Amino acid sequence: GAGVSQTPSNKVTEKGKYVELRCDPISGHTALYWYRQSLGQGPEFLIYFQGTGAADDSGLPNDRFFAVRPEGSVSTLKIQRTERGDSAVYLCASSPGGLSYNEQFFGPGTRLTVL
Amino acid sequence: DAKTTQPNSMESNEEEPVHLPCNHSTISGTDYIHWYRQLPSQGPEYVIHGLTSNVNNRMASLAIAEDRKSSTLILHRATLRDAAVYYCIPRMDSSYKLIFGSGTRLLVRP
Numbered sequence: 001g002a003g004v005s006q007t008p009s010n011k012v013t014e015k016g017k018y019v020e021l022r023c024d025p026i027s028g029h030t031a032l033y034w035y036r037q038s039l040g041q042g043p044e045f046l047i048y049f050q051g052t053g054a055a056d057d058s059g060l061p062n063d064r065f066f067a068v069r070p071e072g073s074v075s076t077l078k079i080q081r082t083e084r085g086d087s088a089v090y091l092c093a094s095s096p097g098g099l100s101y102n103e104q105f106f107g108p109g110t111r112l113t114v115l
Numbered sequence: 116d117a118k119t120t121q122p123n124s125m126e127s128n129e130e131e132p133v134h135l136p137c138n139h140s141t142i143s144g145t146d147y148i149h150w151y152r153q154l155p156s157q158g159p160e161y162v163i164h165g166l167t168s169n170v171n172n173r174m175a176s177l178a179i180a181e182d183r184k185s186s187t188l189i190l191h192r193a194t195l196r197d198a199a200v201y202y203c204i205p206r207m208d209s210s211y212k213l214i215f216g217s218g219t220r221l222l223v224r225p
Contacts, residue, residue, distance in 0.1 A: 042215030045213065048212055106159050
């Protein structure tokens with residue numbers, strides 16, 4: 001079956017612009033996660049959705065970052081007033097539920113470059 | 116969350132077994148030990164997880180020390196496709212998020 005998909009695969013923007021990154025999870029997965037990966041480092045947790053609600057957004061670096069999942073499926077990560085430090089690969093993952101033993105399935109990521 | 120220590124890098128020859136160690140001395144009794152790997156230019160993928168007993172699946176084996184302060188991921192016959200960064204991740208029973216360290220970069224020589 002289809003895995004997690006993310007669009008766009010690459011996004012280049014200018015400092016100060018607004019960007020939206022989209023994640024399509026595996027059908028039926030109630031849990032959805034966003035991570036961010038800077039060059040040479042492991043992924044860093046940003047936010048976790050269980051259904052439509054953000055159960056934990058403690059990883060969002062500041063209020064320029066916001067994510068939604070209005071119908072409990074597709075999610076959009078929104079970044080306002082982008083900064084060069086926001087450049088990274090943004091990864092989305094989904095799982096059947098949030099329990100600790102549930103495997104998370106990752107998408108290929110969106111590479112964001114802020115010039 | 117438990118801290119992990121993994122070698123920065125390891126090398127192996129193709130078709131040989133590989134033992135990837137992880138130290139997680141601050142692990143709690145209910146933490147599962149998860150392993151994920153990340154191939155170049157891809158998102159991480161699940162490899163295996165366990166709690167106390169050794170575990171096997173089609174990809175690998177996981178050997179967990181009796182005191183649970185360390186574990187070893189075993190690839191029985193490394194292939195070129197196994198070249199990746201391997202992450203050892205203790206995960207609290209109540210936690211939904213993965214906390215990645217720096218991982219071990221595995222190089223497989225043909």
